[in-house]
Amino acid sequence: MAHVHDHDHPHNKPLSDVELRVKALESVLTEKDLIDAEAIDLIVETFETRIGPRNGAKVVARAWTDPDYKKRLLENATDAIAELGFSGVQGEDMIVVENTDAVHNIVVCTLCSCYPWPTLGLPPVWYKAAPYRSKVVKDPRGVLDEFGVSLPEDTEIRVWDSNAELRYLVLPRRPDGTDGMSEGELAAIVTRDSMIGTGLAGAS
């Protein structure tokens, strides 16, 4: 096979079919003035680096240390979360459910992958996967077991199904022995999974 390149060089790795399809969409949408490259880059950067489970952890830590804030959070989560500056796409209608001695909450989206992006960033792969989406409804204890979480037999487990209109965030229990910790220190022990309900705060 004749090589008609006029330059002698190693070959680039060809773009994959999905990469080409994304580039095609980007070109066509840009031509139609529906997107602009800078805005797209900004969104990518925001979700990759600036938004993440740390925002949600700050909300939880505030609720643990400020009873008035916690009350507002449980009554109107969207507004209370916005107080801390976290709002935007997929965070418009938030409901916070509180874990107690008696109740443990778990969040899923059985339909697709609705998830509170402004507080938790983008969902982990397992959250989007069919096994989690289907099993957590039928066998929440089995799922918790897979995540290494065991709860007392008499703890009631509630599963919340997020959808396009409503997104849930779990307020995990504040671990024992954290009385002397500052809000910042507390935020550091709030894991992403504890705010989905597949983990406990303070346990990583």
Next chain:
Amino acid sequence: MSARPDLKRTPHLPQDEDGPVFAAPWQAKAFAMTVSLHEKGLFEWSEWCDALSAEIRAAQAAGDPDLGDTYYDHWLRALEKIVTQKNVASMDDLVACKEDWRAADHHRGFGEAPVLVRGGDAGHGHN
């Protein structure tokens, strides 16, 4: 289902709290374009959820075990469909543009970014 490995150890799962949320840049871009089109008002978010769930269901019906690693494939297909349904472009337009990008990619110099020539048919005469 019973043979499923531990959910926590699903392949591609980010390993720490701040780990990457996308497996590849194209996924982040597809995601960002969808958010941007929604902000522009091209579709309601509930429409998007419907389109995405339809793709996921179709893939499952076609035998995709749907373990999360094909998630953005479904996302991309749903995005292409909603763009064509909203008459922004036809699937033929998207395919033609994809082939232009393929030609541009084929012709770029090593380490250089591809330069798109629309309808340039640049692939011809180059075997």
